[in-house]
Amino acid sequence: MKLTQAQIDQFNAEGYLVVRNALDASDIDPVIEEYAAYIDKRAQELFAAGKISQLYADEPFNRRLALICRENNEIYPELDIMHLRGKASFAFLRNQNLLDIVEGLVGSEITCSPIQHIRAKLPEGLTPAGGDQHVAPWHQDAGVTWAEADPYFILTVWLPFAAATPENGCLQVIPRTYGQGLLLHHSKPSVGTTIVEEAMPTGEVVTLPMNKGDILLMHKEIPHRSTPNVTDTVRWSADLRYQKTGTPTGRPFWPDFVARSQAEPATVLTDWATWDHLWAEALESSKGVRGHRWQ
Numbered sequence: 412m413k414l415t416q417a418q419i420d421q422f423n424a425e426g427y428l429v430v431r432n433a434l435d436a437s438d439i440d441p442v443i444e445e446y447a448a449y450i451d452k453r454a455q456e457l458f459a460a461g462k463i464s465q466l467y468a469d470e471p472f473n474r475r476l477a478l479i480c481r482e483n484n485e486i487y488p489e490l491d492i493m494h495l496r497g498k499a500s501f502a503f504l505r506n507q508n509l510l511d512i513v514e515g516l517v518g519s520e521i522t523c524s525p526i527q528h529i530r531a532k533l534p535e536g537l538t539p540a541g542g543d544q545h546v547a548p549w550h551q552d553a554g555v556t557w558a559e560a561d562p563y564f565i566l567t568v569w570l571p572f573a574a575a576t577p578e579n580g581c582l583q584v585i586p587r588t589y590g591q592g593l594l595l596h597h598s599k600p601s602v603g604t605t606i607v608e609e610a611m612p613t614g615e616v617v618t619l620p621m622n623k624g625d626i627l628l629m630h631k632e633i634p635h636r637s638t639p640n641v642t643d644t645v646r647w648s649a650d651l652r653y654q655k656t657g658t659p660t661g662r663p664f665w666p667d668f669v670a671r672s673q674a675e676p677a678t679v680l681t682d683w684a685t686w687d688h689l690w691a692e693a694l695e696s697s698k699g700v701r702g703h704r705w706q
C-alpha cells in the first residue's frame with residue numbers, strides 16, 4: 412500500500428495520520444512469535460530458579476507477561492528492541508509494506524533511526540519502581556534527539572501488536588500544532604522528558620484507539636502522550652523512526668542503518684548479525700551519554 416496524495420495532504424495539514432489496515436497479521440506475527448518465544452524461555456528459567464510459581468504457558472500473548480511480572484519483573488528491561496535484538500524484529504524494520512508507506516513522506520532514500528522501541532506497557536503498578544517510561548508524558552519526538560537533528564524531518568511510525576485503547580494506554584495527539592519547531596521541554600523526575608507547562612499547546616486533544624495492522628504516522632513536532640494501562644493485559648507496540656539517508660538521527664552514539672535505497676541499493680543493511688553487533692557495541696560504549704538535551 413502506498414499513501415495517496417490525499418493522505419499525504421492530510422499528514423501535512425494535521426501533522427499526523429492514522430493509516431488503517433496498513434499491515435497484515437503476517438507482517439507483525441513473526442515479531443510477536445519472536446517475543447513469545449523469548450518470554451517462554453525466560454519463564455522457564457525463572458520457574459526453574461523458583462522465582463515464579465508457575466509458567467502461565469496457556470495464557471495469551473498479551474496476558475502472559477503481565478502474570479509473570481506480577482510475581483517477578485526481571486524480564487521487563489530485557490524486552491526493548493535493542494536489548495532483545497531478534498531476527499524477526501530486525502526484519503520488521505525493513506518490512507516492505509511498512510517502507511512503502513514511509514516512502515510517501517520520507518522519499519526513496521530511507522534510513523532507520525536507532526530511536527526505536529518495542530514496548531510492553533504493563534498494567535499500572537507492575538513496572539519496576541520509578542515510573543513507567545512507556546507512559547509517555549506530553550512531548551514532541553523532536554525533544555528526544557540532540558540538536559543536530561533539529562533542521563531535519565524525522566517520521567515517527569507507531570503501531571500496536573493488538574488493539575490499543577484508551578484503557579490500555581493508546582496515544583493522544585494535539586493536531587495541527589507543528590511547524591513552529593521545538594517547544595521547551597524539561598526532564599521531570601519519574602515522569603520523563605516533557606513539554607514545560609508554559610509551552611504546552613492548548614489545542615484539542617485527539618485520542619487514537621488503533622487495531623493491529625493500523626499505523627500512526629507523526630511529524631516529529633506533533634505533541635503526543637500516552638496514558639497508563641489500567642487493564643490486566645499488556646499493551647504491545649512498536650515505535651520506529653525513519654528519515655532521509657544522510658540526515659542526523661540525533662542519537663549519533665547509537666546505530667542507524669539504510670533501510671531502503673533506490674540510488675544505492677547495495678547500502679541497505681540486510682545482515683542481522685551486523686545490526687546485532689552494532690547495537691551490542693553501541694550500548695556498551697554509550698553508557699553515561701546523555702540522550703536528551705534537557706535538564
Ligand SMILES: O=C(O)CCC(=O)C(=O)O
Pocket residue numbers: 530532545546547552567569580581635636637638648650651
Ligand atoms: O508507546 C507509547 O506509549 C509512547 C510512544 C511515543 O511517545 C512515541 O512512539 O513517540
Ligand SMILES: [Fe+2]
Pocket residue numbers: 547550551552635
Ligand atoms: Fe514520542
